Amino acid sequence: MGQVTDTLPRSREARRSPGPWRTAAGDLLRNRAALAAAVVLLVVVVASLCAPLYAAHIAHTDPFQSHVSGTTVVDGKTVPVLTPSSTGLGLGVTPIGPTWDPAHYFLGADNQGRDVMARLLYGGRTSLFIGFTAALISCALGTVVGVVAGYAGGAVDAVISRVLDVIWAFPVYLLAICLSVVLLTNGLRLGPLTVDAGSLWLPVAIIAAIYVPYIARPLRGQVLVLRNKEFIQAAIGSGAPVPRILRREVLPNVLPTALVFVPLMTALAMLTESALSFLSVGVQPPDASWGTIIEDGLGLLYTRPTVTIAPGLLIALTTAALNVLGDGVRDALDPGARLRGGV
Amino acid sequence: MLQFAVKRFGSALLVMFAISVLVFLIFFATPGVDPAARIAGRNADPATLAQVRHSFGLDRPLPVRYLLMMRHLLIDRDLESFVNRGSRVIPQIVQATPVTLSLVIGAALIWMTAGLLMGTAAATLRGKAADPLIMLVGVVGVSLPAYWLGEVVNLITQKQLHDSVFSWVPPPGYVGLAKDPGQWALHLLFPWLTLALLYAGIYARLLRGEVISALSEDYVRTARAKGLSERRILLRHALRCSLIPVVSLFGLDFGALVGGAALLTEVVFGLPGIGKLTYDALQNLDLPVIMGTVLYAAFFVVLANALVDILYARLDPRARHA
Numbered sequence: 001m002g003q004v005t006d007t008l009p010r011s012r013e014a015r016r017s018p019g020p021w022r023t024a025a026g027d028l029l030r031n032r033a034a035l036a037a038a039v040v041l042l043v044v045v046v047a048s049l050c051a052p053l054y055a056a057h058i059a060h061t062d063p064f065q066s067h068v069s070g071t072t073v074v075d076g077k078t079v080p081v082l083t084p085s086s087t088g089l090g091l092g093v094t095p096i097g098p099t100w101d102p103a104h105y106f107l108g109a110d111n112q113g114r115d116v117m118a119r120l121l122y123g124g125r126t127s128l129f130i131g132f133t134a135a136l137i138s139c140a141l142g143t144v145v146g147v148v149a150g151y152a153g154g155a156v157d158a159v160i161s162r163v164l165d166v167i168w169a170f171p172v173y174l175l176a177i178c179l180s181v182v183l184l185t186n187g188l189r190l191g192p193l194t195v196d197a198g199s200l201w202l203p204v205a206i207i208a209a210i211y212v213p214y215i216a217r218p219l220r221g222q223v224l225v226l227r228n229k230e231f232i233q234a235a236i237g238s239g240a241p242v243p244r245i246l247r248r249e250v251l252p253n254v255l256p257t258a259l260v261f262v263p264l265m266t267a268l269a270m271l272t273e274s275a276l277s278f279l280s281v282g283v284q285p286p287d288a289s290w291g292t293i294i295e296d297g298l299g300l301l302y303t304r305p306t307v308t309i310a311p312g313l314l315i316a317l318t319t320a321a322l323n324v325l326g327d328g329v330r331d332a333l334d335p336g337a338r339l340r341g342g343v
Numbered sequence: 344m345l346q347f348a349v350k351r352f353g354s355a356l357l358v359m360f361a362i363s364v365l366v367f368l369i370f371f372a373t374p375g376v377d378p379a380a381r382i383a384g385r386n387a388d389p390a391t392l393a394q395v396r397h398s399f400g401l402d403r404p405l406p407v408r409y410l411l412m413m414r415h416l417l418i419d420r421d422l423e424s425f426v427n428r429g430s431r432v433i434p435q436i437v438q439a440t441p442v443t444l445s446l447v448i449g450a451a452l453i454w455m456t457a458g459l460l461m462g463t464a465a466a467t468l469r470g471k472a473a474d475p476l477i478m479l480v481g482v483v484g485v486s487l488p489a490y491w492l493g494e495v496v497n498l499i500t501q502k503q504l505h506d507s508v509f510s511w512v513p514p515p516g517y518v519g520l521a522k523d524p525g526q527w528a529l530h531l532l533f534p535w536l537t538l539a540l541l542y543a544g545i546y547a548r549l550l551r552g553e554v555i556s557a558l559s560e561d562y563v564r565t566a567r568a569k570g571l572s573e574r575r576i577l578l579r580h581a582l583r584c585s586l587i588p589v590v591s592l593f594g595l596d597f598g599a600l601v602g603g604a605a606l607l608t609e610v611v612f613g614l615p616g617i618g619k620l621t622y623d624a625l626q627n628l629d630l631p632v633i634m635g636t637v638l639y640a641a642f643f644v645v646l647a648n649a650l651v652d653i654l655y656a657r658l659d660p661r662a663r664h665a
Contacts, residue, residue: 165354166361169644171604174621174637178366181625182373267486274488275607279622294491301494302502309498312491320486 020256027332034328037321044318048124055118058102063122064286067113072096072104081105081113094303110296110307119288120310126289127315130204131270135262137208138269142215143258147250149216150223151242161220164213172210176272179206180281198284203276207269214268215261222254256333263326267319274315290315348653355649362641363634367409370630399425416635426627432635435620442517443616446608447600449531450538455593457543462550463582469555477547484544493537493611500533515613534612538605542596546589553585560584591651598647602640 018026028034055063070081074096082093095109106117149160167175183202188195195201226232226249235245276282277291285292290311297307379396380387387395396402400411415422422432465477500509512533518526557563558581566576606618617636624632 162358162361165358166365169358169362169641169648170365170637171599171602171640171644173606174603174640177606177622177625178369178633178637181628182369271486271488275490278488278490278607279610281625291488294488294494298494301498305498305503308491308494312488312495315491316483316487320482323482323486 024256024332028328031328031331034325037324037328040317040321041325044124044314044321045128048121048128051118051121051125054102054121055115059106059115059118060103061115061118063114063118063288065114067109070113072099074099074101074104081109082111095300095307097304098306107306107310108304110293110304111300116293116307116310119293120290120314123288123290123293123311124314126200126283126287127270127273127291128318130200130207130273130283130289131266134204134207134211134269134273135265137204138211138265139215139258139261141208142212142261143219143251143254145212146216146219147223147246147254150220151227151246151250153224153227157220160216164216167210168213168217170210172272173275175210176206176276177279177281179209180276184281184284198287200283200287203273203282206276207272210272211265211268214265215258219254219257222257223250226250226253260326260330260334263322263329267322267326270315270319270322344656347656351649351652351656355645358645359638359641362645363413363638364409366634366637367412370628370633371405371408412631412634416631416638422631422635424624424629424632426624426629426632432631435632436617436635436639439615439617439620441520442614443601443603443605443609443618445517445520445527445531446534446538446605446614446616447597449528449535450542450605451593451597451600453535453539454542454546457539458546458589459550461543461547463554463577465547465551466554466558467577474551478551481544481548484540484542487541489537489541490607490611492540493534493608496533496537497611515611517614517616531614534608534614537612538600538608546592549592550585550589553588554581557581557585587655591655594647594651594654595644598643598645599640602643603636604640 055061061067067081071078072081073079079096081096083096084093093111095111095113096105097108099105099108102117105115107120108116110116110119145160145164149157149164180203183195183206184197187197187199188202188205195205232245232249235249240248273282273289274291274294277289278295280292280295283289283292293311294308297304297309297311300307379392379399379401393402400408403411412422416432420433424430424432424435461477461480465474468474468477497515500512501514505512511529513526513530516530518530520527554577558577560581563576563580566580571580601617603618603621605616606622608614609616609618610622617639621633621636621640623629624636
């Protein structure tokens with residue numbers, strides 16, 4: 001080693017290493033695709049946060065109230081928001097289509113006469129909230145489980161690994177739907193923790209739980225390798241207590257991998273939430289998410305496709321941005337990190 | 344090797360047993376959930392509830408109920424649905440299986456072909472414009488919601504362009520292969536393409552990474568030193584080793600899809616496959632059907648996992664002792 005440092009230029013040798021986190025941040029800032037993705041995400045997040053402002057001050061509407069007999073103004077003329085449809089079974093209504101006027105149903109109305117644009121912004125809040133919190137909880141839980149299993153070894157590891165195997169062998173959507181169907185009737189009661197059936201925390205808990213093996217498995221593998229490294233052996237030999245070894249020696253080494261998974265998991269969690277909501281076992285009315293809006297739009301698919309297309313495009317845009325950003329974070333922090341499926 | 348295979352299948356059986364217990368507990372032992380109330384309807388009086396409980400055997404202890412259900416499902420094979428009394432579970436699953444197999448096998452052929460071509464092309468064209476373009480297609484594929492893509496495809500083929508370009512597209516539904524192979528393929532064409540688009544990108548990205556790292560391996564340098572052509576090095580050496588992780592991922596995805604992960608595609612395109620059967624049963628809390636389909640799903644996933652592990656052990660002796 002000594003010889004190698006001697007051949008380096010003096011200035012390089014004298015300068016202190018910037019440390020792994022700062023190097024990674026620098027790498028990320030130089031990654032143009034990741035930066036562009038971050039900007040897209042920022043725009044989506046800010047727009048969603050502004051949903052109440054848009055509803056109250058621009059569209060002047062309450063997107064959670066139906067306006068079955070409401071009217072609006074298009075090109076200076078007053079028109080009804082919903083018109084009884086002349087075709088089909090005669091039971092349906094045709095809502096107003098996109099007017100491209102932010103003050104009057106910019107993207108049209110849904111079958112209850114609610115402003116689709118305002119609902120999209122509110123839906124974005126819900127979808128982003130569920131995706132991000134579920135991903136964070138999943139990554140945190142997965143890290144704890146993976147580190148404990150990998151470090152403890154023996155019977156603890158065997159039990160945890162078998163439990164993870166069982167969850168892993170379940171197609172994720174099936175498991176999520178099973179849990180949702182049961183919990184939606186009665187809510188979740190786990191000791192002191194109570195979650196109401198209609199609460200947004202229910203899909204968060206379900207999605208977070210089903211993806212724990214995705215995080216725990218690769219981290220357990222990393223900890224198994226780390227355990228045999230000299231610095232861990234040295235810490236054990238010097239009599240450091242286990243919690244201290246986990247916190248000071250093991251955790252800092254697996255944290256980059258856990259962080260890499262956050263954006264990728266957020267994308268996965270958002271897709272899962274939207275699928276559950278689409279199957280009406282996710283977000284429950286009166287709350288809206290992008291998935292529930294797509295479901296609302298299904299009956300109008302052939303007459304007012306915007307109601308279905310707009311939220312789907314937003315989901316695709318957001319998850320694509322999260323995936324590109326996630327790739328950037330991975331390249332910067334831990335190029336070898338792989339979620340299930342190698343991507 | 345044989346010992347490893349036996350051990351692996353043993354643990355696969357254990358996992359399936361655990362899954363059946365887990366599903367049973369989710370539906371019967373979650374606090375506050377009463378399957379009898381769900382069967383009896385919304386405002387059933389206590390007497391009706393008690394009667395329902397008795398006639399469905401819900402008043403017996405949990406372990407007995409579990410064993411009875413498994414006996415009817417696996418040994419007597421006469422387990423009946425809770426919702427449509429008299430309709431048996433196993434024939435329903437047997438009827439739905441060919442639909443799901445048709446969908447998944449067709450889609451798998453398309454996505455593997457497309458994924459292999461795109462991945463190899465991206466790896467060989469690294470640094471040129473085509474590489475990021477191909478990878479962009481990959482990102483789009485993983486980011487699209489499956490059911491939404493299906494709806495948009497329906498919108499285009501059934502409505503927007505149905506009078507011009509897509510007048511030959513039949514309405515959503517399924518026609519058996521034995522009945523009319525032409526109609527079978529025609530009905531499944533768009534479901535195949537939709538499902539394949541979601542997976543092709545993942546495989547292209549995975550293969551690209553593997554080929555690129557294989558191309559810097561020593562054995563590729565040796566092959567170059569021997570004077571082999573780049574084409575031969577790529578196809579006979581680099582690609583061959585890169586295919587191992589692709590094949591193992593394929594095993595897992597295929598197992599999950601046959602087991603019901605294609606649920607959203609089936610629902611959107613009106614295909615009466617396993618996913619649709621499971622979904623309908625879940626909506627009604629029809630536990631015997633759910634039990635049947637979930638065990639069936641777990642069977643495929645666990646089998647695929649075990650086969651992939653054994654294949655790995657066969658290719659790489661180090662994995663046998665992991």
